Amino acid sequence: MTDRYAADALIAYTEALFAAAGLDADKAAVVAPVMVEADLMGHTTHGLQLAPPYLAALADGSMKGTGQPAILTDRGPVVSWDGRRLSGVWLTATAVDLAVERARLYGTGTVSIRRSHHIACLAAFLQRATRHGMMVTLTCSDPSTASVAPFGGTRAVYTPDPIAVGIPTGGDPILVDISASITTNGLTGRLHKEGRKLDHQWVIDAEGNPSTDPAVLFTDPPGTILPVGGVDHGHKGYGLALIVEALTQGLAGHGRADPAEGWGAGVLVQVYDPTAFAGVDAFTRQTDWLADACRTNPPAPGVETVRLPGDGALARKRAALKDGVALYPGIVDGLKAWADKLGVTPPSAL
């Protein structure tokens, strides 16, 4: 049976690793719980699996561990930062908290970040806003890399371009975390490494032929991941990606038009305070109705029950907090190598 770890112990371990690697102590204290949160939610490609490459980035200086973002503009409801390649998880968590403050003052709060390092799991930031009764939209793109072609094309132009949205209800929040491409770099990379295939034709080879084999992404020239909608109606995912690119690189004023700076992100955080619109009760009355209409929906053949986005993740989180976290194969060993190097003691399994 796979070893399980207490969430608190993993957070303390992660915090110690990042602090030992040169991340400011206050930043390590913010980053560690967000990274473990992803594993608690079951987003295993975007939690502690990313700690080793982040620690390596701190070591080689491509992620900055100290200092503050440069403030490009501050108009009250809108704040624009140059992230100076600081930890993306820290920048994003700080930006969500700031956007919540600004939304409380102005009704909406928008924080744009250029030149962030990679921001890990978008879903893991959402409850920082929803627990205050606020709706939050978080989106990012990585201008230094590309794996998705525009619909009808064959050369990668942009990234999977995720959008995550936290929607308060009277009960658990709805936590949407989707991307503008059918699948992600993380998943296709993992399946390719494991010699496995995709469930459907979610990628095309370099000539544009649909395929289930992630290996087509690793040829020269490489194939590409299809936009949401696939060969059938992929213009929709293509449109969504263009929106994300404009929100995250256009507003940030930095992106693919500039020289690549390595693994990173342009980020946009938007927070909406329902009290500035029609009120919190009026908001949750609608979202409660919606949540109930979805959960009680008669399921299609082969479907056990209709769920809301976030239901599975929050159930996994509750179970993991109670019974401990079983990390995806390889993660424990990856962390151990860094613990040895940095002189940090790993936690014991439960």
Next chain:
Amino acid sequence: MTDRYAADALIAYTEALFAAAGLDADKAAVVAPVMVEADLMGHTTHGLQLAPPYLAALADGSMKGTGQPAILTDRGPVVSWDGRRLSGVWLTATAVDLAVERARLYGTGTVSIRRSHHIACLAAFLQRATRHGMMVTLTCSDPSTASVAPFGGTRAVYTPDPIAVGIPTGGDPILVDISASITTNGLTGRLHKEGRKLDHQWVIDAEGNPSTDPAVLFTDPPGTILPVGGVDHGHKGYGLALIVEALTQGLAGHGRADPAEGWGAGVLVQVYDPTAFAGVDAFTRQTDWLADACRTNPPAPGVETVRLPGDGALARKRAALKDGVALYPGIVDGLKAWADKLGVTPPSAL
């Protein structure tokens, strides 16, 4: 050959029809060019095809033709209206103009509208913002009706839930107009009427079986339109729809949780002024790069050239302004019946 009409003559005709039907003159002057704009762009299900039902709604009082929206809140960057079931096209055009003003002052401008009448073609509003160098997001849903089930379910909970986004570039704007469902009520209705099938399995019957036949939407109980991603990865379109429902009905504080009031919309308009972020030049430098990388992308087999959303619509618009507009079959006759009734003289064909 199909008759063609001068755009100006169609606008004057539409304005005269709406004014004669009881829409305030200043409102008719706003509504007419937006409705014709949809036909110029080739969005033939959402332009003048909607004029007869709108005129009927004015006649039976379900669309209000006179007065102003009630201001629920005005926080500067955020304005929240009760649309009082006024013309949705007028409300939305006015809201976009107001959001542009507010964005100029505050960096972003957000206008929420509850209880609007139907708002027609979202793409037709976007250049009201992009021509000022601003990015705009427009989304809506109709709480009085439902045709899409949550992914895995079989009973309709929400509408196709469109999102339209205008993105300024140094040249033509990128005009994205997508929905969270694969296809729309307008298109499935038209194909059903014409006895035609869908290109792919874009709908499911009431038991949840995928189908290409729009007739499954007209059984009792009815089938539903699949979310974007279809049977394969429809959880993405489902997530997108939940975002739209929360933005348009949650923030508006009015929607499906309330008694249905007939054909209408909850609307959210968001405008972003790049000058409050990293500047207009920095914005368009990124979007110009993006547009170029898409347009010059080597096409997949069977694709002539990769286009940007809006390229086709703007080309159709230029051609229609030069050579006249050929209205979709049935539209001319539909308008003629109202012209006779209201004593308005139709324009001559070119």
